[in-house]
Amino acid sequence: MEKSEPLTHISQVIVVEGKNDTARLKSCFDCDTIETDGGRLSPETLELIREAARTRGIIVFTDPDGPGERIRRKIMExxxxxxxxxxxxxxxxxxxxxxxxHAQKEDLEAALAACVTFTKRPENTISWAEFLDLGLCGDRKKREAACRAFHLGPCNAKTCWKRMNLLGITKEEAERLVQDAGSNCHS
Known part of the structure; x- marks a missing residue:
């Protein structure tokens, strides 16, 4: 009988939408999950998430669609x-x-390796005017490239700007990335 390699252990609790997400993650990793039951994020589940955050830390890993983003926003609040x-x-x-x-193990590993934590800052690290000057509002391909590079997830211009500030991304960092992305996304 062939030996399988040990599963990577994830110490934080991963918050997912449903049982199929749990099954997929558990087939790839040694992990614990909390399921939100899709769009029905009950007060009891939210309290369980808060408690897990206090004791072990949590990772929000919802689907890349509208309902997944709504659940993510509620949890982030x-x-x-x-x-x-x-x-x-x-x-x-x-x-x-x-x-x-539906994701492959390699893609799940890459996503988890790029886990980010947003923090509130007293002031913006990149102003809205600077964001506009970089062309991230008017050029969707450029913004998508920036979102991929900074691991922000797919988002519209306003959400991209907010997430860049939550990560403390400066104008200079964004400028370097936009220059690189601009040369790659228009070719």
């Missing part, structure tokens, strides 16, 4: 220090569905 993991739709889809449960 309750537990702003939660780790955030994003996966591209293209890496988590079948012909008819999109979700964490």
């Amino acid at each position: 309750a537990v702003p220090e939660a780790g955030q993991v994003f996966i591209l739709k293209a890496k988590a889809r079948t012909t008819r569905k999109v979700g964490v449960e």
